[in-house]
Amino acid sequence: MASDANAAVKMLLETANLTVSEEEFAIFTESYPILRSQADGLYLPHLDAEVPAVSFDPAAE
Amino acid sequence: MPQDLPLTVKDAAAALRSGSVSSVQLTEGFLNRISLLNESLGAFVAVTGESALKAAQAADSDFAAGVDRGPLQGIPLAVKDIIATEDAPTTANSRVLDPEWGKGVDAPVVARLRSAGTVLLGKTTTSEFAIGLPDPDKGFPIPRNPWNLDHTPAGSSSGTGITVAAGLALGGLGTDTGGSVRGPAAQNGHTGLKVTFGRVPKNGVAPLGYTLDSVGPMARSAYDCAIMLEVMAGYDSGDSYAAQVPVPKYSELLTGDVQGLRIGVPMPYFYDSPEVTDEVRTAVFAALDVLKTGGAEMSDVEVPYAEQAKNANHVTLVAEAYSFHRNNMVNRWNDYGRFTRRALVRGAFLTAADYTQAQRFRSFFRRELAQLFASYDVLITPTWPSPAPRSDEMSPERQLRSVSFTGPWNLAGLPALAVPCGFSSSGLPLSMQIIGKPFAEGALLAVADAYQRQTDWHLKVPPVHTAVAA
Numbered sequence: 001m002a003s004d005a006n007a008a009v010k011m012l013l014e015t016a017n018l019t020v021s022e023e024e025f026a027i028f029t030e031s032y033p034i035l036r037s038q039a040d041g042l043y044l045p046h047l048d049a050e051v052p053a054v055s056f057d058p059a060a061e
Numbered sequence: 062m063p064q065d066l067p068l069t070v071k072d073a074a075a076a077l078r079s080g081s082v083s084s085v086q087l088t089e090g091f092l093n094r095i096s097l098l099n100e101s102l103g104a105f106v107a108v109t110g111e112s113a114l115k116a117a118q119a120a121d122s123d124f125a126a127g128v129d130r131g132p133l134q135g136i137p138l139a140v141k142d143i144i145a146t147e148d149a150p151t152t153a154n155s156r157v158l159d160p161e162w163g164k165g166v167d168a169p170v171v172a173r174l175r176s177a178g179t180v181l182l183g184k185t186t187t188s189e190f191a192i193g194l195p196d197p198d199k200g201f202p203i204p205r206n207p208w209n210l211d212h213t214p215a216g217s218s219s220g221t222g223i224t225v226a227a228g229l230a231l232g233g234l235g236t237d238t239g240g241s242v243r244g245p246a247a248q249n250g251h252t253g254l255k256v257t258f259g260r261v262p263k264n265g266v267a268p269l270g271y272t273l274d275s276v277g278p279m280a281r282s283a284y285d286c287a288i289m290l291e292v293m294a295g296y297d298s299g300d301s302y303a304a305q306v307p308v309p310k311y312s313e314l315l316t317g318d319v320q321g322l323r324i325g326v327p328m329p330y331f332y333d334s335p336e337v338t339d340e341v342r343t344a345v346f347a348a349l350d351v352l353k354t355g356g357a358e359m360s361d362v363e364v365p366y367a368e369q370a371k372n373a374n375h376v377t378l379v380a381e382a383y384s385f386h387r388n389n390m391v392n393r394w395n396d397y398g399r400f401t402r403r404a405l406v407r408g409a410f411l412t413a414a415d416y417t418q419a420q421r422f423r424s425f426f427r428r429e430l431a432q433l434f435a436s437y438d439v440l441i442t443p444t445w446p447s448p449a450p451r452s453d454e455m456s457p458e459r460q461l462r463s464v465s466f467t468g469p470w471n472l473a474g475l476p477a478l479a480v481p482c483g484f485s486s487s488g489l490p491l492s493m494q495i496i497g498k499p500f501a502e503g504a505l506l507a508v509a510d511a512y513q514r515q516t517d518w519h520l521k522v523p524p525v526h527t528a529v530a531a
Contacts, residue, residue, distance in 0.1 A: 052417050
């Protein structure tokens with residue numbers, strides 16, 4: 001699991017062109033599974049019919 | 062703390078009109094306090110003494126000429142340093158923000174305060190870009206809790222929170238994206254209002270979360286917040302999120318009457334969390350008893366999916382913030398504070414689908430809350446699960462793991478008010494949070510005002526001179 005987080009964080013940082021210290025990398029590797037779990041927890045089955053709470057006015061100036 | 066200056070805007074406004082004090086005298090008094098205490102408390106980034114005294118002189122001239130612009134005329138206030146003011150740079154407490162940003166202009170909310178005759182004393186400390194924690198290596202003041210200098214004053218409106226509690230101004234502006242008005246109000250021991258999304262224009266404010274940010278009043282009492290909000294609220298065409306909703310005369314809604322008020326008390330998550338200390342729970346229950354004695358009706362309720370709402374708010378916040386900071390994060394990583402970049406980087410760790418799903422959850426959560434508020438006028442929870450922790454115990458990762466009793470209401474866009482309701486055995490302030498329907502700021506302020514007519518927690522002042530001397 002730790003190695004999965006390590007690989008994911010490494011890939012995400014590289015994709016974002018972010019260069020971080022070893023200490024920061026260790027912190028991100030430890031906290032990433034928590035963040036990932038919190039985001040995954042929003043994919044609730046009963047939200048299937050929901051639309052995002054964003055609005056866009058094509059007539060706005 | 063010397064008691065020679067009024068504690069509240071209300072008292073100061075009365076003193077100004079009775080002629081027992083002038084705005085210049087008030088302003089000089091607060092500037093003196095700032096010069097005595099700011100180095101220890103880290104409340105102000107910039108003090109605009111010269112322009113403050115000019116504004117005070119103008120207010121006194123108006124009084125002498127019989128011109129009265131309302132209860133804020135001649136009142137010294139402070140402004141969080143992510144809000145543009147024409148007389149001081151806006152730094153967002155960051156080395157990254159372009160020095161030209163907001164230079165020489167007032168944000169509309171600041172312009173409204175000036176038009177009402179207020180005296181702006183300066184710019185107050187913020188967490189960098191309203192996120193993260195203070196980094197001592199970046200050259201900005203380190204904010205400290207005036208009740209115990211080793212403890213956090215919370216953020217991100219840290220400086221305004223300290224300023225109100227320590228009597229360095231009579232009130233001020235904060236911003237709130239996940240709890241940044243309510244946290245400092247709670248942990249410094251005064252009142253602070255997170256307004257309905259769109260209630261106060263936020264153009265001229267450095268963004269954090271575009272669809273979450275709000276500008277709110279921070280002051281000792283609900284009454285003071287009400288008279289500030291009367292000036293601050295209202296539509297501005299420069300903010301595409303600003304609401305075109307009439308602004309009530311909030312202060313006239315504060316009758317002291319809570320007879321028949323329907324209060325929902327959401328025990329799951331907000332009271333049952335193991336992070337809630339016994340002292341917090343006891344203090345909020347005692348506050349509920351005060352309201353019950355006044356005729357309010359209490360019922361246990363459940364806020365569905367509160368934990369997911371906290372998480373959806375966080376996903377939204379860091380995704381929106383990262384879009385603003387992305388280029389600077391790539392090119393100037395080390396210019397950001399060490400805690401700021403650890404929080405902001407989470408936006409790079411989430412997917413576009415995660416952000417969209419958070420907005421789908423937001424639609425669902427908002428509807429669930431609308432159903433709940435069909436049966437209740439307000440909900441009441443603790444504002445924070447504990448009194449202020451030691452500053453050296455804080456980290457972005459701790460915040461990620463913790464419950465949040467404030468973030469869910471940012472996600473839903475609802476107004477929420479932090480109100481002092483006691484002290485811990487260690488002498489730190491405790492706070493309850495009153496949440497209401499969209500644009501029901503008046504109802505929240507009325508409940509808090511009724512409570513504050515029966516209690517004096519909001520008038521307690523920290524022994525800050527003693528602490529600084531030690």
